[in-house]
Amino acid sequence: xxxxxxxxxxxxxxxxxxxxxxVPLAMIVSMSFxxxxxxxxxxxxxxxxxxxxYVKFFTSPQTPTILFNTFGMAVLTCFMVFIxxxxxxxxxxxxxxxxxxxxYTLWFLTVPFLIDWTIRTVAWIPILGESGIINYxxxxxxxxxxPLTELLFTRYTLMIIWLQTYVLFMMxxxxxxxxxxxxDLIAAAKVLKAPPWRVFYDIIxxxxxxxxxxxxxxxxxxxxxxxITPGLWAGGLQTMGLSIAWYSGHFVWPYAAALSTILLAxxxxxxxxxxxxxxxxxxxxx
Amino acid sequence: MxxxxxxxxxxxxxxxxxxxxxxxxxxxxxxGDFFVLIGPSGCGKSTLLKVMSGILDYDEGQLFIKxxxxxxxxxxxxxxxxxxxxxxxxxxMNVFNNVAFGLKMLGKDAxxxxxxxxxxxxxxxxxxxxxxxxxxxxxxxRQRVALARALVIKPSVLLLDEPLSHVDxxxxxxxxxxxxxxxxxxxxxxxxxxxVQEHGLSLADTMMVMNTGVxxxxxxPDQIYSxxxxxxxxxxxxxxxxxxxxxxxxxxxTYFVKTEWGELQASSSKEGPDMVGKKLAYGIRxxxxxxxxxxxxxxxxxxxxxxxxxxxxxxVECLFEIVQGVTVKxxxxxxxxxxxxxxxxxxxxxxxxxxxxxxxxxxxxxxNIEEVIYGK
Amino acid sequence: xxxxLREIIARLYLxxxxxxxxxxxxxxxxxxxxxxxxxxxxxxxxxxxxxxAKPKGYEYISYVSVLYDxxxxxxxxxxxLVSAAVGAITCLIVTATxxxxxxxxxxxxxxxxxxxxxFIVPGVSLGLGHVLMYKQLDLExxxxxxxAVDLVFxxxxxxxxxxxxxxPDLMLYEQAASVLRSSPSSVFRRVTMPLIxxxxxxxxxxxxxxxxxxLVRTSFVMKGTGVLATYIFxxxxxxxxxxxxxxxxxxxxxxxxxxxxxxxxxxxxxxx
Numbered sequence: 001x002x003x004x005x006x007x008x009x010x011x012x013x014x015x016x017x018x019x020x021x022x023v024p025l026a027m028i029v030s031m032s033f034x035x036x037x038x039x040x041x042x043x044x045x046x047x048x049x050x051x052x053x054y055v056k057f058f059t060s061p062q063t064p065t066i067l068f069n070t071f072g073m074a075v076l077t078c079f080m081v082f083i084x085x086x087x088x089x090x091x092x093x094x095x096x097x098x099x100x101x102x103x104y105t106l107w108f109l110t111v112p113f114l115i116d117w118t119i120r121t122v123a124w125i126p127i128l129g130e131s132g133i134i135n136y137x138x139x140x141x142x143x144x145x146x147p148l149t150e151l152l153f154t155r156y157t158l159m160i161i162w163l164q165t166y167v168l169f170m171m172x173x174x175x176x177x178x179x180x181x182x183x184d185l186i187a188a189a190k191v192l193k194a195p196p197w198r199v200f201y202d203i204i205x206x207x208x209x210x211x212x213x214x215x216x217x218x219x220x221x222x223x224x225x226x227x228i229t230p231g232l233w234a235g236g237l238q239t240m241g242l243s244i245a246w247y248s249g250h251f252v253w254p255y256a257a258a259l260s261t262i263l264l265a266x267x268x269x270x271x272x273x274x275x276x277x278x279x280x281x282x283x284x285x286x
Numbered sequence: 287m288x289x290x291x292x293x294x295x296x297x298x299x300x301x302x303x304x305x306x307x308x309x310x311x312x313x314x315x316x317x318g319d320f321f322v323l324i325g326p327s328g329c330g331k332s333t334l335l336k337v338m339s340g341i342l343d344y345d346e347g348q349l350f351i352k353x354x355x356x357x358x359x360x361x362x363x364x365x366x367x368x369x370x371x372x373x374x375x376x377x378x379m380n381v382f383n384n385v386a387f388g389l390k391m392l393g394k395d396a397x398x399x400x401x402x403x404x405x406x407x408x409x410x411x412x413x414x415x416x417x418x419x420x421x422x423x424x425x426x427x428r429q430r431v432a433l434a435r436a437l438v439i440k441p442s443v444l445l446l447d448e449p450l451s452h453v454d455x456x457x458x459x460x461x462x463x464x465x466x467x468x469x470x471x472x473x474x475x476x477x478x479x480x481x482v483q484e485h486g487l488s489l490a491d492t493m494m495v496m497n498t499g500v501x502x503x504x505x506x507p508d509q510i511y512s513x514x515x516x517x518x519x520x521x522x523x524x525x526x527x528x529x530x531x532x533x534x535x536x537x538x539x540t541y542f543v544k545t546e547w548g549e550l551q552a553s554s555s556k557e558g559p560d561m562v563g564k565k566l567a568y569g570i571r572x573x574x575x576x577x578x579x580x581x582x583x584x585x586x587x588x589x590x591x592x593x594x595x596x597x598x599x600x601x602v603e604c605l606f607e608i609v610q611g612v613t614v615k616x617x618x619x620x621x622x623x624x625x626x627x628x629x630x631x632x633x634x635x636x637x638x639x640x641x642x643x644x645x646x647x648x649x650x651x652x653x654n655i656e657e658v659i660y661g662k
Numbered sequence: 663x664x665x666x667l668r669e670i671i672a673r674l675y676l677x678x679x680x681x682x683x684x685x686x687x688x689x690x691x692x693x694x695x696x697x698x699x700x701x702x703x704x705x706x707x708x709x710x711x712x713x714x715a716k717p718k719g720y721e722y723i724s725y726v727s728v729l730y731d732x733x734x735x736x737x738x739x740x741x742x743l744v745s746a747a748v749g750a751i752t753c754l755i756v757t758a759t760x761x762x763x764x765x766x767x768x769x770x771x772x773x774x775x776x777x778x779x780x781f782i783v784p785g786v787s788l789g790l791g792h793v794l795m796y797k798q799l800d801l802e803x804x805x806x807x808x809x810a811v812d813l814v815f816x817x818x819x820x821x822x823x824x825x826x827x828x829x830p831d832l833m834l835y836e837q838a839a840s841v842l843r844s845s846p847s848s849v850f851r852r853v854t855m856p857l858i859x860x861x862x863x864x865x866x867x868x869x870x871x872x873x874x875x876x877l878v879r880t881s882f883v884m885k886g887t888g889v890l891a892t893y894i895f896x897x898x899x900x901x902x903x904x905x906x907x908x909x910x911x912x913x914x915x916x917x918x919x920x921x922x923x924x925x926x927x928x929x930x931x932x933x934x
Contacts, residue, residue: 005846006762013759013777013817020814021780024791031794088679095672109680111915111922112687113875122903123686123911126693131700133689164683187341188374190361192388193439202387206378214822217782225784228881228895244786248793248882257794260787271782 025264031257053258062238069230070240071266073155074223077162081219082212084163085170089211090204092171093178106175109168121161121232128152128160157233162223169222170215177211178204213274221267291317291352291443291475292338298346299333307333309499310347315443315477315492320469323479324486324522325496331479332371334496335445338477339368352442362391367441371448373432375420381407381431382416388439406438407431409468426457437472446478450485462489483523487511495519500649517567517658518648525603526569526642527614530655533561533643540585540638543568547609551585552641566645567655572603574640575616577626581635590614590634592626606634687915694908712909728909737893738914744805745873748812752869755813756820757862761854763825764833781818788814789882796883807883812873819872820865824858832857860928867924874918 033049057063096102126132129152181204189199227241240263247256292315299308307330315321323331336342337349340361349356351364367388376384385406389399407413410430420428429449436444449465450458466489469476480486486493487507495502495510495518503510503519514520517528531545536554541561543550550568554561581587590606593613602623606614616634626632647658697707709715714729728734759777763770780788792811796803835857839849855862873880881892894910 003765003767006765006767009758009762010767010773012755013821014773016755016810016813016817017773017776017780020792020810021776021783021788024788024795025783027794027798028787028791084679087675091672091676095669105676105680107922109683111919112683113871121686122898122907123690123693125903126689127685164686167679167683182374184370184372184374185376187336187361188368188370188376189387190341191339191366191368192435193362193391194387195362195391196360198391203376221782221784225786225788227786232898241784241786244790248790253794256790260784260790263784264787267782267784 028257028260028264031253032261034254034257053255054262056255057258057262066238066240066243069237070224070263073158073239074220077159077166077223078216078220080159081163081166081170082216085167085215086174086212088167089171089174089178089208092175109171113168121165121229124157124161124233125152128157153233155237158230158237161229161233162226165229166219166222169218173211173214173218174208175211177208177214181207209277213277217271217274220270224263224267290314290350291319292477293350294347295349296347297334297337297344297349299330299337299342299344306499308337308344311499311501312347313494313501313504315475317442317475318473319475320466320489320491321475321477322486322490322493323477323496324481324483324493325502326481326522328498329496330499331496332447335368335447335477335479338443339366339445340364341368365442366445367436367439367443368445369432369436369447369449371451373428375428375431375435377420379420380416381412381418381420381423384420384431385435385438388435392439402438403434406434409437410434410464426453429453429461437468441474443475443477446476448479448481450480450482458485465489487523493523495522497522497648497650502649514569514642514644516646516648517569517644517655518650520567520569520642520644521658524571525615525617526571527575528659529568529612530565530659531568532565533563536560536562541643543643547612548588550641551638552643553639561643561645564645565655566643567647567659569642569644570614570636570640572615572617574636575606575614575634576636577604577606577616577618577622577632577634581633584635585638586641587633587635588614589631591631592628594628595623606632690908691912691915694905694912696905698905700904712904712906713913726906728906728913731906731910733893734910738917740805740808741874744808744812745870747805747809748816748873749866749868749870751809751813752816752820753862753866755817756824756865756869757858759817760821760824760828761858764828777821778818780814781822783814785815785879786882789879792879793882803883808880809873811879811883812869812876815876815879816869816872820868823868824861824865828858828861860931864928867921867928871918871921874921 032053033051035050035052092102092105096105127134129135132152185203185207186199189203194202225241227239227245230237230239231242231245240259244256244259244263247253247259294311294313297308297311298306301307309330311330311334323334325331333342337344338351340356340359340363344357351366356364376387379387382403385403386399389402394402403416404413407415410433412427412430412434415423415427415431420431423431429452433446433449436446446465450461453461462485465476465478478485478489490507492504493507493510494504497518502522503515507523510519511524514523514526520526521528529545529547529550531543531550533541534544534549535542539554541552541554543552543566545568552568576584588608590608592604593607594605596603597620600620601617602620604616604618604623604626606616608614614634647653647655693705694712695708695710696705697709697711712727715727763774767773788811792807796807801807832854835853836849839853840846844852881895894907898907
């Protein structure tokens with residue numbers, strides 16, 4: 001194929017990327033340097049460059065809590081999702097021999113993800129709520145004498161809901177990576193006197209890392225940007241996402257922009273670190 | 287059984303419900319032997335290696351290595367090493383770590399590993415390659431790393447699955463030499479598979495010919511070459527002309543065999559049953575066939591048309607058509623061929639003593655002689 | 663059929679996780695049929711009212727059955743259109759980009775990471791950025807603004823999936839065809855397309871599926887009733903939660919179900 005055709009084919013992707021990704025991001029970054037009080041969107045009208053938004057954020061007493069809520073929860077949840085998702089991917093790949101069963105299982109697992117967000121999370125009320133099924137079971141079995149109210153509207157609710165929401169997104173890239181492992185490598189390791197747990201750790205796990213990292217990145221980023229689930233469920237828990245949504249809703253663009261930029265910057269740092277550990281390109285085009 | 291390294295009794299292995307890969311395979315391998323398994327693709331040689339190494343389990347029968355039964359023994363507990371056909375080098379480790387892997391699994395300490403890996407790499411001619419990535423290496427280099435990796439753990443039995451198959455001719459010769467030297471030097475038991483009979487003939491102390499899950503013949507290469515016990519073995523080991531026929535009579539030391547196109551003579555041995563009346567295959571090696579003047583003194587003589595030839599450098603394979611559809615291959619020196627003109631008629635002949643009479647088509651049941659001669 | 667203990671535990675775990683993932687949905691479907699205004703247990707009776715009962719005069723949205731909730735259907739229609747558009751466009755962009763990225767073009771890695779960036783940017787940040795952009799250019803939010811914001815996110819996803827599933831021999835087939843004097847467009851039509859048509863379709867369906875339940879980014883750029891996700895979210899903020907919303911969810915789920923049957927069919931056709 002002529003070289004030119006290739007470049008032409010790349011144009012749609014490039015344009016989409018530039019217009020809908022780079023420009024908005026540029027605007028956010030530039031907006032973040034406008035004074036707090038302005039409600040205008042245009043940079044030029046907003047006056048001189050200022051760091052006051054950033055200063056405001058970093059000196060606010062709530063900031064450490066917010067940062068912890070946002071990033072701490074995200075990291076914690078990521079690990080939790082990983083712990084549940086990896087065995088799923090592994091079992092799906094190595095313990096289920098029949099292709100048909102595997103495909104149906106994957107399909108079956110994917111269906112819940114097409115259901116609208118809000119409803120999906122609202123559907124937890126009958127499970128975790130005071131008159132919900134878990135309390136019902138616990139009370140019937142006399143494990144607790146009164147209904148637990150802590151199941152709903154706390155951090156833990158958030159983690160459970162996020163687990164349900166994201167476990168599949170972690171599982172898919174891991175499954176992809178596991179599928180690509182040459183079975184001969186496993187045979188070779190066994191013959192080279194590796195006991196089963198070392199075959200797993202040294203060969204299977206290490207070779208599946210690109211998939212793990214991809215999963216981590218996706219789940220981490222999704223959680224960071226998710227202000228809806230904490231908004232609905234975490235009671236008073238404040239995250240950066242919520243802050244951004246609030247300030248945007250009240251048209252305080254510069255501050256919202258600054259928060260967004262910080263969020264973005266930290267995401268990029270995490271991404272960079274993870275990519276240093278594992279080269280994702282190997283999973284995709286080498 | 288104590289001095290046999292590997293013993294197999296009636297080994298059976300199924301793939302799924304319909305494919306019988308190993309059909310009551312029984313053999314023994316002596317300690318320190320260079321044992322070569324030859325056979326066409328799909329005959330079960332790779333399967334047998336995988337079963338011996340423990341990667342695949344067998345369904346029936348018994349397998350003993352160093353006297354111990356291997357039924358429930360996983361690969362990492364057997365004193366066996368395997369080099370796979372596609373080498374399976376770990377892509378996420380460099381050469382050093384690949385070779386060191388087995389030693390690490392065995393719990394050797396770091397300084398010992400350093401030493402042994404270095405030694406092993408030098409043994410295969412890759413000293414200094416420690417830091418390279420497998421992805422940067424050529425096919426031949428990768429193979430040597432795989433070999434070093436399999437050898438460094440000093441297994442009692444080293445299994446090599448088609449090591450000569452994906453390598454060019456010169457490298458093949460070099461590798462065969464290296465393997466022979468390594469074997470002499472180290473003294474472990476080597477088991478190698480190949481589908482090229484020349485490899486078997488030159489490398490083996492003991493050779494085993496396999497065919498769709500059964501053993502056609504086991505023995506020293508020269509034994510199998512001079513006394514093939516089945517038509518299949520005759521065809522697979524060394525080149526041979528084969529004709530199906532029936533022994534009509536015997537006079538003194540000579541059998542007379544009637545084929546579709548003529549009567550052939552073969553020597554009989556003093557011992558052995560009387561072959562008169564038997565339907566069998568008559569075989570004569572291309573090297574044993576003489577042309578022109580030399581043929582005139584042979585008991586078997588036929589007029590034939592020189593129909594074509596293949597030049598092999600130090601020998602020429604000539605085709606002589608006796609009648610329509612019946613061609614005899616003769617292997618002649620280039621000087622002898624220079625006098626012959628294609629299309630002309632010449633006499634070819636051979637000594638009855640060089641002929642082989644083989645009764646059994648194959649160990650595989652239900653095949654007749656014609657099927658095995660012309661290949662199913 | 664005798665299975666070792668390890669196998670049994672493995673299957674149990676998988677079954678447990680599947681139940682966990684399905685739990686809320688199962689309850690949603692179950693409780694969409696219950697009588698009474700709250701969404702929790704106990705269940706007193708079963709009814710189809712939440713699905714199709716006639717409204718008895720003016721009622722809060724939460725008490726209007728799904729069938730008669732015109733805003734709901736409007737939102738559903740919007741969702742379908744937006745997601746269809748996203749699916750189609752994603753499919754085109756992803757295919758073109760994936761095919762082109764196989765060759766060594768200048769800035770190949772850079773472009774790849776740039777596209778991947780769309781995946782990494784937190785939804786809130788992106789949403790805000792789009793809002794700023796529209797305000798700056800003094801544009802209204804429309805159908806296409808939702809499409810645009812979803813694309814940023816579906817394209818990288820589809821791209822990664824498509825490239826990961828590309829047959830490494832594809833380029834060889836193309837070269838073989840051009841050696842046989844096939845023109846580039848012909849090569850594309852006769853060799854490339856047939857070989858990757860399932861991947862293209864999967865990318866399109868994936869784009870549809872991802873945008874269907876996309877809420878965070880879309881919530882910034884919708885106006886009016888909006889897409890299903892935003893509609894329901896907005897309603898939930900101000901209205902009590904009743905089984906009506908479960909009924910709505912069940913309906914949405916069945917629509918999605920059909921979509922997934924398609925994907926399941928494609929996957930079984932191209933099982934590797």
